[in-house]
Amino acid sequence: MAWVRIAYNRLRTSLWLIPAVMAAAATALAFAVLYSGLDLRISPQGGQGWVFSGDAGTARDLLSTLLSGMITMTSLVVSITMVVLSLSAGQLGPRLIWNFMGDRQIQTVIGLFVATILYTLVILRSVNEELGASYVPHVAITVASLLVVTCLFALLFYLNKLARSIISDTMIDRVAQNLAGAIAAQPQARVATVGGPLPSGSHRRTIALETSGYVQFVDYAALCRIATRRNALLTVRIRPGHFAIRGGGRIDVLSQDPLPEPVDDDVRAAFVIGPDRTADQDLEYSIRQLVEIALRALSPGMNDAFTAMAVIDRLAAAVEAIGRRPLPRPEYTDQNGTVRVIADVSTYEGVVDAAFLQIRQSAAHDPAVLMQLAARLGDLLEVSRSDEQRAVLTKHIELVRRLSGALDEPADGRALEHTVAEARGRSAAALPPRATRPVRRAD
Structure with a gap:
């Protein structure tokens, strides 16, 4: 499928x-x-x-x-x-x-x-x-x-x-809609029926991918079934969107008994590798498309701050939507609640870094874009839902504040400091932290 x-x-x-x-x-x-x-x-x-x-x-x-x-x-x-x-x-x-x-x-x-x-x-x-x-x-x-x-x-x-x-606004809107669809398609975390320990064993081995390219899809349910049949634990150290080199992209296997060689082919068959990235399981794919628009707008050849600020607005809306939904948990369990697969998944910090890190670096000397970025980070801080989210957003606001001293005009630096102070002041209105998200069970 x-x-x-x-x-x-x-x-x-x-x-x-x-x-x-x-x-x-x-x-x-x-x-x-x-x-x-x-x-x-x-x-x-x-x-x-x-x-x-x-x-x-x-x-x-x-x-x-x-x-x-x-x-x-x-x-x-x-x-x-x-x-x-x-x-x-x-x-x-x-x-x-x-x-x-x-x-x-x-x-x-x-x-x-x-x-x-x-x-x-x-x-x-x-x-x-x-x-x-x-x-x-x-x-x-x-x-x-x-x-x-x-x-x-x-x-x-x-x-x-x-x-x-x-028109840049039209393309930004279209990519933002695709990003909203990708966010809505992210699987929800599900509560495991029975909690269980991690499988233990003395036999360790590594399964390498035999094809170079971008990981487009990983069938975690199939990996979970394989690990359940073999009473093993699979640790996947690569995720959709990453580039796999032949012989790399390791999958660590821990089992009580030695596994036969055909299991390697079954594990590799759960990975779809292609020449480019896709948005199926790669939440950062559409985010990076928006970021690319902003980076090109901030390049010396274009110098279009308004397009970059429009992208920041869309990215802030996407990060807010991601913050309202539980991100995929790394643990996949069997029917008895025993963890069978530990996956490499996107985190809230990774999503925020992908959305704002490169834009902040490219706009280091553009006060208008930096103030827009600080304002949207403040909006996100106001609607944050956990201590983890607040810590990530506060870190990015601090990174923006540090650039105020590098601006050529002192008045721009003071205006940026004022915007950052307002953004930090919104942390008091942030929602209280929620309970820990549940472990997801593979079908």
Whole structure:
């Protein structure tokens, strides 16, 4: 199922799948209209004025004109798309192109253009001037005309979509929505039915991954079943999003009896490794996409503080949502509550570091961005839910405060100190700490 999920995400973010399906449907529609006998029941001679009424020569000329125009229009769309992708890659980052390619509306518009071309081509091949007027597919030609008109309106929608897609706020909003979806998809911690000790044993060994690449998915439930059958404890020292080197990415095994060699292959089969990172189990993936937008905005070539501040706002909202949900616990238990897998998981501190650390480093001499960062950290401190969260946020506020002395203008330093003081003052309004989160049990 892990491979199916990864393959589905690949297909979802490809520009060819929906156009290919629509093209096949258009070809089937063309043959259906040609051989369904609609021209015998619906014809211009029967008083249907909206149906094409020309002869075979006129039909071929019209279809040839429509086909030529559609090919030209599609070439224009492809050219504009390549220009927009180039601009987006330069301004916002090449890794954000996946968000553009995965847009269903863009895929559908491109599919409509390709489908109209194929439909018109099939109909054009069926028109034969030597067979007489009775063999002219009037209904099919009318449908081709309607498809071309639809493409004209779709072109206007597509141009508006592309124009909005290169606006940084639009891309920030889209990536933030993906991040919100990734946060909502994070598994909730579950209470174990029976508490139990860690398995003990005298046999220790290490299982290494045999493929280099990014860990995209780890089937912890499968690892838990393997450890339960062998009465062992697996300690996974790598998590989704990390890069694994062949022979590295160790999985430590502790068991009472020596494990046979086939167990190594079963353990490796629980890991999906690919050429890039995915958002399936990698909570920091979408966070780093937003961070990349901010870092490019803070680069000397762009120097766009407003985009960086917009990213900080979105990241603060994401961190707040993460703080309200129990993060995955490292322990996975069997049905009896015995810990079978200890995983390397994301922590609240790691999430906050991924969100704000690089932005703070790049904005070390930008007082506006630093004050925005301090203000949002203060907001997060106000709604924090545990001592752990407050300690992490206070650490980052202190790191921002230390940069006040490095600013060129003393007034900017004093303004930053004032913002930091206000942020620290909100800690009194923070919520009391919650109870310790429960251990999650694998299915």
